[in-house]
Amino acid sequence: MEWMAWTLPTAIFFGCIAALLITFTILAIKYPETPRVGILRIETTRGDRLFITLLGSAFINIAWLGIVGDHQPYALLVCLAYAAAVFRWV
Amino acid sequence: MNKTVNQKAWFLVLPVLVLVAFSAVIPLMTVVNYSVQDSFGNNEFFWAGLEWFDELLHSERMWDALGRQLAFSAIILAIQIPLGIFIALNMPKKGVWVSVCLVLMSLPLLIPWNVVGTIWQIFGRVDIGLLGYTLDALGIDYNYTQDPVAAWITVIVMDVWHWTSLVALLAYAGLQSIPEAYYQAAKIDQASRWKVFRYIELPKITGVLMIAILLRFMDSFMIYTEPxxxxxxxxxxxTTFLSIDLVKMALGQFDLGPAAAFSLMYFLVILLISWVFYTVMVNLDKRDGV
Structure with a gap:
């Protein structure tokens, strides 16, 4: 695994992603749901909303880095608020 | 009736998962690891944090390449989609010419990318190329190695030549699936040719056109070999598009960290736009009840 150049922060990052995917898979099996239509006027399931959250969070972090350029952990707070909004209204 | 639940079928997906893991997931994870580090070779890495992302976001070079890339994709979509539909509308619907047309249209798609590039590189040369020589003989100042406009025109015409037939074939398949009854109804209503296209053909081929747009967008956004x-x-x-710039950075300069950060941002843009196209496509299908 040395060739993959692992670091602790990236391992934690991928660990979180893996944990999210496992959690949502278990949720989908235990509590199946029907898709719903939110403010984007498209049908979404929990999995879709997770994808929208993760993709949006990546762009929020990049935008924060480009515009604010400092205090990167605060971008995560914005991502959490964004995630809550996506799961509530999308 | 009770439905039999058999989750063992999931094991049949395992080979695909292993393939995708080795061909996509593990390389992508490695790129993420590289993007936050610096390396001088010899498999030694030094933590750099978000430095490469920060540097790239403020790099004129990357924004210029992104601008060129978006312009290229927009131009080829604006040409190839209407042209492909136009060709499909004019292709024969029955008879021996159908096969001839289909084979002729498929030919450019069968040629490998580097061969297409070589064909057009020679074709456009002023000294030995048919196109370059003819334009020069007509007194048109055309030299794609020195003039940026000529280089852009060459790259765009080359892509149109290579890929318009894909759009035409997809649109043709969509047109062929429209039942004859629609055309008969239009005839009874004395609908004009434009109205038949606008209200029957175009709505019926929207789904297949979305696939064509998605395929052409992704391909053009990742174009490397031909230009x-x-x-x-x-x-x-x-004509330094994103992928050409990326290869220069990763292999030419061996800047693995910045190149990895560049790759990730490139990947995110493609992922976002592809998701938008995919969502629109799926929702169109649902609206049409497919």
């Missing part, structure tokens, strides 16, 4: 063979990204940086 690299024809212009090498020049003259200057005139």
């Amino acid at each position: 690299f063979v024809v212009t090498g990204g020049g003259p200057g940086n005139a």
Whole structure:
């Protein structure tokens, strides 16, 4: 695994992603749901909303880095608020 | 009736998962690891944090390449989609000419990318190329190695030549699936040719056109070989698209960290736009009850 150049922060990052995917898979099996239509006027399931959250969070972090350029952990707070909004209204 | 639940079928997906893991997931994870580090070779890495992302976000070079890439994709979509539909509408619907047309249309799609590049590189040369020589003989100043406009025109015409037939074939398949009854109804209503296209053909081929747009967008946004063979990204940086710039950075300069950060941002843009196209496509299908 040395060739993959692992670091602790990236391992934690991928660990979180893996944990999210496992959690949502278990949720989908235990509590199946029907898709719903939110403010984007498209049908979404929990999995879709997770994808929208993760993709949006990546762009929020990049935008924060480009515009604010400092205090990167605060971008995560914005991502959490964004995630809550996506799961509530999308 | 009770439905039999058999989750063992999931094991049949395992080979695909293993393939995708080795061909996509593990390389992508490695790129993420590289993007936050610096390396001088010898498999030694030094923590750099978000430095490469920060540097790239403020790099004129990357924004210029992104601008060129978006312009290229927009131009080829604006040409190839209407042209492909136009060709499909004019292709024969029955008879022996159908096969002839289909084979002729498929030919450019069968040629490998680097061969397409080489064909057009020679074709456009002023000294030995048919196109370059003819234009020169007509007194038109055309030299794709020195003039950025000529280089852009060459790369765009080459892509249109290579890929318009894909759009035409997809649109043709969509048109062929429209039942004859629709045309008969239009005839009874004395609908004009334009109205038949606008209210029958276009709505019926929207789904297949979305696939064509998605395929052409993704392919054009990742284009590398053809422009690299024809212009090498020049003259200057005139045709240096994102992938050409990325290869220069990763392999030419061996800047693995910045190149990995560049790759990730490139990947995110493609992922976002593809998701938008995919969502629109799926929702169109649902609206049409497919």
